[in-house]
Structures are given as C-alpha cells and as structure tokens.
Amino acid sequence: xxxxxxxxxxxxxxxxxxxxxxxxxxxxxxxxxxxxxxxxxxxxxxxxxxxxxxxxxxxxxxxxxxxxxxxxxxxxxxxxxxxxxxxxxxxxxxxxxxxxxxxxxxxxxxxxxxxxxxxxxxxxxxxxxxxxxxxxxxxxxxxxxxxxxxxxxxxxxxxxxxxxxxxxxxxxxxxxxxxxxxxxxxxxxxxxxxxxxxxxxxxxxxxxxxxxxxxxxxxxxxxxxxxxxxxxxxxxxxxxxxxxxxxxxxxxxxxxxxxxxxxxxx
Numbered sequence: 692x693x694x695x696x697x698x699x700x701x702x703x704x705x706x707x708x709x710x711x712x713x714x715x716x717x718x719x720x721x722x723x724x725x726x727x728x729x730x731x732x733x734x735x736x737x738x739x740x741x742x743x744x745x746x747x748x749x750x751x752x753x754x755x756x757x758x759x760x761x762x763x764x765x766x767x768x769x770x771x772x773x774x775x776x777x778x779x780x781x782x783x784x785x786x787x788x789x790x791x792x793x794x795x796x797x798x799x800x801x802x803x804x805x806x807x808x809x810x811x812x813x814x815x816x817x818x819x820x821x822x823x824x825x826x827x828x829x830x831x832x833x834x835x836x837x838x839x840x841x842x843x844x845x846x847x848x849x850x851x852x853x854x855x856x857x858x859x860x861x862x863x864x865x866x867x868x869x870x871x872x873x874x875x876x877x878x879x880x881x882x883x884x885x886x887x888x889x890x891x892x893x894x895x896x897x898x899x900x901x902x903x904x905x906x907x908x909x910x911x912x913x914x915x916x917x918x919x920x921x922x923x924x925x926x927x928x929x930x931x932x933x934x935x936x937x938x939x940x941x942x943x944x945x946x947x948x949x950x951x952x953x954x955x956x957x
Contacts, residue, residue, distance in 0.1 A: 695758045697722050697854055697886045698743060703752035705738055712738045714910035715752070722853075725880045726888045727901030727918075731931055734907045736890045737778065740856050743888075744775045756854075770798035774847040776857040780839075788834070788842050789827040792817055795849035817848040820875050822868075836863040844872060855879065857889040861896065869893075873900045898922055899945040906930050922946055 696719045703716040712735045720726055728736050741747045742754060745761045754761050757772065764772075774795070786794075795817070796810040806814075818824045821841040826834065831842060840863045847855060855876065861869035877900050879885040891897040897904060897918070904921050906913040908930045914921045927935045927948065934951040 694721060696720055696755070697757060698888075699753070699755040699758075700743075701753040703739075703742065703754065704750045705735070705742060705747065706750055712910055713742075713749075716907070716910065716912050718905065718912055718915060720886065720888060722886050723880060723884045724886060724903050725877060725901050726886075726903045726905060727891045727897035728888065728905045728907065729891055729894060729897055729930075730907035730913070735910045736907055737858050739907070740775065740858050740888070740890060744773055744856055745769060746775075767798050770850065770852075772852050773854045773856065774850040774852040776844050776847045776855070776860055778858045778862065780843050785830050785832060787828050787830055788823055788845075789814060789818065791831050791842055792823075792845045792849050795846035795851075798850065813849045813851055817845040820848060821845040822871065837865065837868060840864060841868065841872065844875075848875070852885075854886045855888070857887065859890050859892060861891075861893065869896065876900070894922070894927075894948045895943075895945075898947060899943060919946065922948070 698718070698720040700716060700718040703713050704711070705713040716735070716739070728739065730736055738747070742749050745764070756764070761769070792814050793806060793810070796806060796813060800806055800810060818827055821844055823841055823845055826838060831839060834842065840860070844857070844860060857876065860872055860876070864872060873896060876887045876889065880887055889901070891901070901918055903916065904918050905915045906921065906926055913930050914926055922937055924935050924937050927933055927937070936949045937946055940947040
C-alpha cells in the first residue's frame with residue numbers, strides 16, 4: 692500500500708489583501724524526512740507554514756494532513772499531531788522558562804486537570820535538549836533573543852508531536868546553538884521517525900541537515916526533492932539570481948554552497 696503523505700497540498704492560493712503570495716502551489720511531504728523550505732524573501736515560505744498549521748485559511752486549494760483535510764481536525768486534535776515554532780512570539784507575560792515550556796503540554800492535559808508525571812518529564816527532557824535547564828526558573832522576558840528562541844522550540848518539543856514545523860529556527864542563534872538545535876531536529880527524524888519541515892535561509896545549514904529541499908519562487912513550487920539532487924548551482928541561479936558553486940566537502944560531511952561575491956570574476 693502506498694505511503695500516505697504527511698501533507699498533500701494542491702492548487703494552494705493565498706493573498707494579503709490585493710497582494711498575491713501563493714499562486715497555485717502543489718507539494719507532497721512524506722513522513723520521516725527533514726525538509727528544508729528555501730527561497731527569496733517574500734516568496735511565501737512563512738505563509739505556507741501558517742496555512743499548513745491552520746492559523747490562516749487558504750483562498751483556494753487543498754491542504755490534507757495525514758490523509759484528512761485540516762478542516763476535519765479540532766484544534767486540540769491538530770495540536771497533538773502538529774507543532775509550530777514561529778519566527779517571533781510575544782513573550783511579555785512574566786512566565787518562567789519552565790512554565791512556558793509546559794504550555795506545550797496543554798493539548799495533552801484534560802481541562803481543569805493538573806500536569807501528570809509524564810507531562811512534567813517531557814518538559815524536563817525538552818529543557819535538557821535545548822540546554823535550558825539552568826534557566827528554567829528565569830522569567831522569559833529577561834532572556835536574550837537567542838535564549839527565547841530556544842524556549843519556543845523547547846515548548847514545541849514538549850508538545851511531542853509526530854510533525855514539527857519550524858520557521859527560521861536558527862535566526863537569532865549563535866553558530867554553536869544553531870548546530871545544536873538542528874541536531875535535535877535531525878535526531879527526531881533519524882531516531883524517532885518524525886517529520887520536520889523548516890524554513891531556512893542559510894543554505895549551507897540546510898544542505899548539512901535537510902535530506903530534502905523545497906525551492907519556492909514567486910509563490911510557486913520551483914523544485915523539490917533530495918538535497919543532493921536539487922541543490923545545484925543552476926537552481927540557485929534561477930531561484931535567487933546568484934552565481935554559486937555547489938559541491939561535496941569532506942570536513943562538513945555534506946554538500947556546501949560557495950557564493951560568488953557581487954562584482955567578482957565570471
């Protein structure tokens with residue numbers, strides 16, 4: 692029997708007022724893979740994640756999750772299967788790091804019930820995975836931008852869903868923590884068979900961690916497939932308008948992208 696896609700997207704369209712963003716996008720994402728979504732600013736990457744998690748309705752088209760339309764899920768049922776790590780999240784309320792991460796367990800906790808031992812254990816595990824245990828009792832508004840970003844990811848990890856969507860998860864992180872976060876995501880895929888879909892701007896990080904890439908250009912799917920097949924100099928020229936060399940690097944253990952500086956030799 693053919694494997695059911697985690698997401699099947701067909702003819703997806705969306706606009707902000709008169710400004711079109713997605714223009715009939717078609718895409719299938721299969722389970723147990725680490726997908727990177729890449730493309731120029733404004734091409735619709737973040738909007739696509741919002742539509743996939745159900746926070747925005749599409750203007751037209753189909754989004755099927757695990758073989759069912761998103762509209763067939765209750766919010767709680769969807770939150771048990773799908774977690775989103777957004778680019779930015781308001782954190783003005785004086786919750787501690789531990790309290791914020793515990794919020795990820797709310798879909799699993801019956802109404803008016805106290806967190807179970809399992810819920811608390813998931814929180815401590817997520818704190819440890821993101822190196823936040825020492826900060827667990829600090830108030831989130833007192834943290835740095837990078838620390839807050841790790842808290843948001845820890846909350847999604849505590850949610851313990853088979854599918855994780857991440858919107859630029861390393862944008863505020865130093866390279867050490869960026870690598871650590873992506874290793875955690877990679878382990879979810881490799882060791883637990885989960886599916887991770889991440890919007891990424893750093894193509895070398897995408898090449899190192901994502902086994903499949905999705906290129907979006909001007910609201911449409913440009914290319915999708917295994918990273919070793921679609922990450923090519925021609926694709927980068929067509930999608931980003933830049934000249935680059937793509938090759939394998941033994942030290943990195945992955946494909947690497949070397950960009951030509953504007954005004955450089957042709």
